[in-house]
Amino acid sequence: MADETKGVSRRDLLKRAGLAGAALTIPAAPATPAGVEQAKPAAPAAAAPRREPIENLTPAEAELLEAICAHIIPSDANGPGAREARAAHYIGRALGGALKGSHDAYRAGLAAFDRYCQSSRRAPFLQLSERDQMSALIDVEIGAATGFTGGSGQFFAMVRTHTLQGTFGDPYYGGNANYVGWDLIGYPGIRLNVTAEDQRLGARLTPTHQSAYDNAMFTKASASARSATADKQARQEKPTAALGKSVARAD
């Protein structure tokens, strides 16, 4: 059985999105469903000015990225999402380090996305209705949005991948704030010594709520994802690399 979502048409997606839309809560325009107790959003109301900058992004880019992340993993009746996890903050920080190579793709993609919203729906993304935001994002996901270098689907896949990293990765890297990502999927956390009882079916494990680097024994990873050892090694290899000419193939 193949991944069946691949065969789903755009109309089906919109239909499902529309149906699901009633239960959606987009923090940019909060609308808590009646009778459902909403998890406390970490961010203030949408009307408030932007509070906290995101590294390596302009305030406008940051706000747009955060809104996209919040659509990917919404804060809803089931609890907090990418916004509370601070996934966009993770991405911003990583754009200055391990994801440096994607910095241009973010800048260009976010700009292309707003242009696409303007041309197709006559307003920038943040001013669209919830439903229009969803449909615009679906266009991006399925590669139907125009004006993206390399296709809009590639941009969406990148943002989704990094949103998952920022929500479910180790809090050391700036996301998964207060372990909301790990709690969301029931991951009981870092345990350096797992017992037989911990691996029993039906075991009830208390989340440890610890980062890997709360354990002092480990060499800390730097923002560029290279530990001191590897950095040293990479530095020492530089003169070697300079010996010959690099002829990399474009494929």
Added chain:
Amino acid sequence: MPINLKPTDVVVVGLGAAGGVAVLPLAQAGIDVVGLEAGTWLTKKDFAPDELKFNVRDWPMAVQKAQQEVPTHRINATATTTRAAGHPMMNAVGGTTLHYWAQSWRLNPWDFKVVSETTKRYGASRIPKGSTVEDWPFGLDELEPYYDKVEYETGVSGQAGNIKGTIDTRGNIFEGIRTRAYPMPPLRSTGFIDLMTSAARGLGWHPFPGPASINSRPYQNRGACMYHGFCNKGGCHVDAKNGPHLTTIPRAQETGRLKVVTRAHVTSLDVDASGRMTGVTYVTDGQEFFQPAKVVLLAGYTYENTRLLLLSKSKAFPNGLSNNHGQVGRHYLSHAQGASVTALFPFNINAWYGLPAQGVAVDNFADDNFDHGGLDYIGGGNLWVMSDRRPISAAGMGTFGRTAMSWGSEWKAFIMKNADRTNTSYLQKTTLPYEDNFLDLDPVAKDPLGFPVCRITADYKDNERRVSEMAQQRMIEWYKAAGAIATQANPIGSMNVTTHAYGGTRMGRNPETNVVNEWGFSHEVPNLGVLGASVMGTSGARNPTLTVQALAWRTAEYLGKNWRTLTI
């Protein structure tokens, strides 16, 4: 100009799974050894339980020599060439054993005699067309003492299934004869693994815990596995994973006979006018060094072994070292590691912890353990189910067609409910060598020193695809018997750069079809030995490392015993 170093007896190129083991019998035989390693020493402090660093960002492979020489791949000689983003193997003292899954299998008897056993049982016509498969120059019985040696010297945990002909149903009833039990009991089971084990028994199969180069209890002054869940692509934080950097290399150093040189990037294997090895050239920090030696043991990974031989051209070997018969790079094969099955259960399976080596195997459909009389393929697959999951990959799970989208509220509700209800099996299948699957040098892509990288030309053939389909069907049956409500058969993928690569310097008695003889020494260069899966002519349906290590020990021991004749 290269700096000429003091001559040594043996230079070993690469201190990974193969070279890292070979140095011990050499040193114990009183032979002086220089071990050249492109990487550095890493320790348990380098291996935090950090999915982003290791599984997502591929540290430390992403910053290493291997990364600069990722092989290219094309499915046939006329297809487009592509180059993968990264190399799955790593450079360090101990090599990829630092972050591998540590499954430590012996091959089964059939794997050594594919041609003769198939011919005897089903007729010669059953060898797939175009396959260049040969019987190994020896059977399992010849390698058994070396398997035993490595299991005890490095530490392998497991449950024996056949000690001197006595079958023990707690182990693999299909395994070949072994002389004694493993030095350690198997890694423990889990609730989910117990469930899968019962389901296999219910189907009439013979499940058993797999062997692992991991301490299930304290062994040789190091502690037992702590099952923390970051073994897969990560290293061990308690030194319970028994790579050569913790076992054979330090012991060889204690003899005073082994000198370890790190960050040594070997660029050529050098010969004199008569075609005998004189040593190897390597580069560190931009400086070239020449290490003279009486014997050279080439112990890089499969791609690098072929590449270094082809790069080492001389008057005696104009087409590359030991390649006057045109066999270097031939008989390449790699496991079909794709074609797995993913299952969804209607209850939490509590698989957040553990390791890829903590699991249950079924060998009923591997090798020739079942009648192939009415079938259109030979060989089979080992079915493996394990307890191994980390949160980012868990959240990235497929949704079995049960959500319209892969983001948003409906999807979020799905992963919240199901992140601990899914499991992906690991199915290793027989892969054969073929005339048109081979390695050579890429005509365009080069490493930063200007040397061509290895090029893989290979595709799975009908036999591999049929075996994969069969293994997936059996796996689906198994998951369903354990209560799975949905299953997904994943694609076989392509034969691009992989962790289970074999051939290129195949071992065999016939120099027309093999690069090294039955002892692992070149047919063309008497003082050149080759270690690694590059000498293996068949893959079996299980991980290669223990076989690689047993072969390395055997070649090194042979060198020690025949020192005079090999070095005149």
